[in-house]
Amino acid sequence: MLTGELNKIIRGCQQADPGAQRALxxxxxxxxxxxxxxxxxxxxxxxxxxxxxxIKVYEKIGQFSFKGAFEGWMRKIMVNTxxxxxxxxxILTPVDENLPEDTEEEMTExxxxxxxxxxxxYIQELSPKYRLVFNLYAIEGFSHKEISEILNISEGTSKSNxxxxxxxxxxxxxxxxxxxxxxx
Numbered sequence: 432m433l434t435g436e437l438n439k440i441i442r443g444c445q446q447a448d449p450g451a452q453r454a455l456x457x458x459x460x461x462x463x464x465x466x467x468x469x470x471x472x473x474x475x476x477x478x479x480x481x482x483x484x485x486i487k488v489y490e491k492i493g494q495f496s497f498k499g500a501f502e503g504w505m506r507k508i509m510v511n512t513x514x515x516x517x518x519x520x521x522i523l524t525p526v527d528e529n530l531p532e533d534t535e536e537e538m539t540e541x542x543x544x545x546x547x548x549x550x551x552x553y554i555q556e557l558s559p560k561y562r563l564v565f566n567l568y569a570i571e572g573f574s575h576k577e578i579s580e581i582l583n584i585s586e587g588t589s590k591s592n593x594x595x596x597x598x599x600x601x602x603x604x605x606x607x608x609x610x611x612x613x614x615x
Contacts, residue, residue, distance in 0.1 A: 437458070437501060438497065439451075440454045440455050440458070441455070441492065441495060441497070441501060444489060444492045445492050445493050445495075447489075452489060455488075456485060459502070459505060460481075462502070463481060463484065463485070463505065463506070463509050464477065464478075464481050466506060466509045466510065466513075467480040467481040467484065467509055467512075467513060468551065468555070469551065469554060469555075469566050469570060470510065470513035470517070470562065470563065470566055471513065471555065472555055472556075472559065472562070473555065476516075479516070480509070480512050480513045480516055481509070483512050483516070484508055484509040484512040484513075487508050487512060488505055488508050488509075491508065510571065513563075514563075514581065514582075517559050517563060545604055545607060545608075549607060550604070553600055553603040553604065553607075554566070554600070556603070557596050557599060557600070560592055561592050561593075561595055561596035561599065562596065563582070564578060564582075564589055564592040564593050564596060565592075565593060565596040565597070565600075567581070568589070568593050569593075575589040575590050575593075
């Protein structure tokens with residue numbers, strides 16, 4: 432979308448224009464719902480986060496100063512809405528700060544592709560604490576220090592939860608790979 436058009440829609444939303452609000456929703460619904468889905472355990476939870484997030488976007492759009500990318504600003508609201516929803520549910524277990532880092536292992540079976548929907552399903556099957564840390568680190572690009580500050584946990588707990596999430600995902604992907612090989 433052209434920046435001028437988007438800016439016009441944003442300005443309309445800042446004036447509470449229903450047509451502009453609908454246009455903004457139509458432009459970003461797929462991408463923002465995808466973000467909510469990554470942080471949620473299922474479609475219904477993702478839909479709740481998505482709806483709450485869009486309400487917050489409309490409420491806070493007056494704070495958008497046209498500096499930086501609007502999509503990034505909106506994305507941050509969606510992710511923070513997901514945090515709020517799951518922060519109360521999460522019990523992140525403290526762990527020993529000196530745990531060894533999980534080393535990245537390459538799959539030795541050769542080239543293997545997994546459907547994006549299947550991978551998303553596996554991420555959604557992670558426990559909320561693992562899913563949240565995995566998404567923050569692997570998808571959003573936060574450091575363990577930033578994650579520890581956001582979630583009020585130690586860096587070691589963040590690293591441990593990421594390591595365990597990766598291990599679980601590797602096992603699920605490996606089982607998926609074995610099933611696909613056996614069915615050929």
